[in-house]
Amino acid sequence: MVRELRVELGDRSYPIVCGPRLLEGAGGWLKRIGRMVPPALVVSNPTVADLYWPPLEASLKGEGWQPHLILLPDSEEAKTLKEISRVYDLAGEIKMERKSPLIALGGGVVGDAAGFVATTWLRGLPFIQIPTTLLAQVDASVGGKVALNHPQGKNLIGAFYQPRLVLIDVDTLKTLPEREFRSGLAEVIKYGVIMDRDFFEYIEQNLENIMAGQPECLMEVVCRSCSLKARVVAQDEREETGLRRILNFGHTVGHAVEAATGFSLYRHGEAVAIGMALAARMAVEMGIFSLQECRRLLALLKRAGLPTEMPPLNGEAFRQALLRDKKIEGGRILMVLPVNLGRVEVREVSWEEILRFI
Numbered sequence: 001m002v003r004e005l006r007v008e009l010g011d012r013s014y015p016i017v018c019g020p021r022l023l024e025g026a027g028g029w030l031k032r033i034g035r036m037v038p039p040a041l042v043v044s045n046p047t048v049a050d051l052y053w054p055p056l057e058a059s060l061k062g063e064g065w066q067p068h069l070i071l072l073p074d075s076e077e078a079k080t081l082k083e084i085s086r087v088y089d090l091a092g093e094i095k096m097e098r099k100s101p102l103i104a105l106g107g108g109v110v111g112d113a114a115g116f117v118a119t120t121w122l123r124g125l126p127f128i129q130i131p132t133t134l135l136a137q138v139d140a141s142v143g144g145k146v147a148l149n150h151p152q153g154k155n156l157i158g159a160f161y162q163p164r165l166v167l168i169d170v171d172t173l174k175t176l177p178e179r180e181f182r183s184g185l186a187e188v189i190k191y192g193v194i195m196d197r198d199f200f201e202y203i204e205q206n207l208e209n210i211m212a213g214q215p216e217c218l219m220e221v222v223c224r225s226c227s228l229k230a231r232v233v234a235q236d237e238r239e240e241t242g243l244r245r246i247l248n249f250g251h252t253v254g255h256a257v258e259a260a261t262g263f264s265l266y267r268h269g270e271a272v273a274i275g276m277a278l279a280a281r282m283a284v285e286m287g288i289f290s291l292q293e294c295r296r297l298l299a300l301l302k303r304a305g306l307p308t309e310m311p312p313l314n315g316e317a318f319r320q321a322l323l324r325d326k327k328i329e330g331g332r333i334l335m336v337l338p339v340n341l342g343r344v345e346v347r348e349v350s351w352e353e354i355l356r357f358i
């Protein structure tokens with residue numbers, strides 16, 4: 001039951017392979033991609049490596065990849081120049097060549113940090129993503145954004161760098177803490193709202209099975225999300241035409257909620273859920289979205305255990321965070337607003353309009 005999708009980007013196109021027990025065959029998948037030579041450098045963290053390094057190591061060794069493992073801390077601290085400098089050191093020591101694969105095994109944090117190393121070491125190593133959180137499987141590992149944090153903000157140091165292969169072993173979700181899983185579900189629901197009404201309805205109808213980890217449902221959710229994201233990325237790789245902006249549904253407010261609450265109160269997906277709920281309510285108020293569909297969205301978010309109300313927070317900190325967002329253009333706040341379940345529109349809104357909803 002392995003499914004394969006492609007992100008179509010000309011000579012930088014790559015496959016997303018999704019299925020159960022794929023870690024055990026990782027070495028073979030790397031061979032199939034071709035144009036790579038050992039050694040392989042695997043970047044992970046202690047939590048994920050404890051669980052998944054043994055099968056990955058066995059498979060890579062079995063296929064002659066001469067794998068080495070390096071661990072970053074299990075926190076956003078991994079996405080710093082200080083921490084990744086150790087990865088560069090090891091890449092040099094084990095004599096990684098231009099064609100030696102650098103593999104990220106973990107969630108979005110590991111993927112972003114390892115991807116940054118891949119794009120910079122020797123001006124670019126073949127990069128392989130093996131995402132192990134739902135959020136990384138449906139979002140962070142697809143699309144080619146890699147990034148580090150700076151004291152002045154998250155993800156300020158970064159690049160667009162497409163992987164050669166995304167290998168999604170859905171079995172890894174079995175060990176994911178429930179809160180992380182729900183957080184990833186927020187991005188899944190987002191895809192339904194922004195571009196696929198049938199998918200939204202599928203999630204509504206199958207939510208309990210999805211949350212229980214029913215294998216067919218998980219495959220459907222992960223593959224459908226990846227293919228939707230792949231479609232957007234193929235059309236607007238570098239956020240130039242504005243199409244990729246729709247992926248930002250729930251994120252303008254979501255990012256500001258995360259920042260105004262010190263990045264500790266909410267997981268990313270939880271903040272995005274709050275942002276989607278606020279955008280939906282605004283769209284109803286503006287007369288572009290029906291109250292009935294707004295209620296359906298809020299109900300689904302609640303069933304998924306996600307928050308839909310703004311927390312009490314410092315309004316000024318929230319405003320500052322909102323206006324600092326990378327996606328703000330010339331001081332204008334562009335918000336992605338739903339017009340239907342399955343379709344969104346980008347509209348300019350003022351701070352005062354947002355203020356009425358917080």
Ligand SMILES: NC(=O)c1ccc[n+]([C@@H]2O[C@H](COP(=O)([O-])OP(=O)(O)OC[C@H]3O[C@@H](n4cnc5c(N)ncnc54)[C@H](O)[C@@H]3O)[C@@H](O)[C@H]2O)c1
Pocket residue numbers: 045047048051074075076079106107108109110112132133134135136139140141142143144145146147154155172173174175176177180268
């Ligand atoms: N590049 C992009 O396009 C993009 C998109 C969205 C988010 N991101 C970035 O991704 C990061 C968030 O990623 P995340 O939500 O995956 O968080 P994460 O990487 O911190 O993982 C969450 C937690 O789950 C643990 N974990 C991972 N896989 C596990 C498994 N299979 N079983 C048990 N535990 C497991 C991790 O060790 C960690 O403690 C942020 O830094 C964000 O900026 C990047």
Ligand SMILES: [Zn+2]
Pocket residue numbers: 139187251268272
């Ligand atoms: Zn997101």
